[in-house]
Amino acid sequence: MSSPLLTVTGGVEVSNVSKSYGTGDARTTVLDNVSLSIRMGEFVSVIGPSGCGKSTLLKVIAGLTPADSGTVTVDGSTVKAATKNKMIGLVPQSPALLPWRTVLDNVALPMNVNRGANTGRTLRDPREILDRFGLGAAVDKYPSQLSGGMQQRVAIARAFVFDPSVLLMDEPFSALDEMNRDKQRLGLLDFWQSNRKAVLFVTHSVPEAIMLSDRIVVMAAHPGRIAEIIDVTLPRPRTEDVYATDEFRDLEGVVRTTLRNVMGETHV
Template sequence: MAGQMKMDTQPAHGDAAEEQVTHPEDRANAGVRIHGIWKSYGTGDTRSVVLEGIDLAIQRGEFVSVIGPSGCGKSTLLKVIAGLTDANGGDVTIDGSSVRSAAKNKMIGLVPQSPALLPWRTVLDNVRLPMKVNRRANGGRNLRSPEDILHSFGLGQAIDKYPAQLSGGMQQRVAIARAFVFDPSVLLMDEPFSALDEMNRDQQRLGLLDFWQSNRKTVLFVTHSVPEAIMLSDRIVVMAAHPGRIASIIDVNLPRPRDADVYATDEFRDLEGEVRSTLRAVMEDQHV
């Protein structure tokens, strides 16, 4: 597998954000609920709308990928859900809680593109790091054993090694393992395999798939790779740009569990054709 650490960041939703969302439908329907999100930068003539009218419901335990052209707001959407940037309008809830409350309770795991492992710490110490930050706030939380997590990720032999002694794929795997220390209910992944070559990338995505199939976390996964989106996902959200919006949602009805043999099936090739055709239409519309 591959990826990056759970970011222990302070959410950026300001005083207007509620600690708990009181909508009963959000409490009854666990997962991620995104209602009417829009985001812009600048003012007046320089104002640029990055996201417009984003509505999306991700069920608990569902794996959803987001794909689309550069500049369509994929990463910005993840930052809004994680509480790292404010939306100008709309609402996000995590298992019925506001983003502020979900972040405070370590319910959100964020995996950026770069592993950002500390080179002077061993693999085990890098995975332990979130547990050592703000120890008082971690009291009473459901913390998972770093050693057990590393073994489950196939990194048991690398516990005492340093990042420089690992391949890029193994570093990404350590970083994803670190995101699981607090056992988050939602994992947000922003192109965690983009820096890897295709062979290593495929190995890591299959590792992630295998691990996810054993625990079924709710995942929102940003990617530029059509095969990656199909192999991993239950649904694929295709976004359009200028402004960023949802153009189409494609169901991936391939049976689970999945392995590398799925690539060779007619069903996989048909889905790949459908996703690529949708992306072409999005790009053509963008340049009209």
């Protein structure tokens, strides 16, 4: 039986999605009528205060949490069809690597699960992906033998290996120190710039959102909703030199001002 499909469009389409938790007076609206488009080849970051629904939005798109109302399509397919057909790659906050498998085996794992969905797909060579992420010398090591940053790179490589249409990343560098975090984000940016996917990237870091993104979605809380979408006009490809430019600093000011307005606070 073929997978259920909707009208074919590229990228991700989120239309009027709402999600609440709890019952009665304790019911909380986490997402309130959220609509968002992510085009193929576009990198979109989501930023906002805690409780604004960033991670919930990502989970709804990934099919991990059902929406109460509204629709989500991935490259024209329903979320159910997209997950079945391996169209979505997910990178969680924790690397979630299997400790008894080597780095190479962890990255190759998605290729060995639901093999039927691999038909007609251009699978990436796990060794080549690991080399691109600077992990070529670690293929035979186990997760416990790697630093936190290296483990996270393995998780990202695993998401790329089956060549999904869409990548969903939930604060993948949040547990790293700032120097290591910057190194990892530049490595991700370099790989993505040569292998464009539609990306939704959840973050709390303003510089990270600016460096990586084509657009930044600023969310507000209580209820969770999109407050503003900011275009990032910095040219690509980007390197660490962009941090020192006036354009970067101007954008940082715009994003921080928007966040201050959203949060109703004097400091972000």
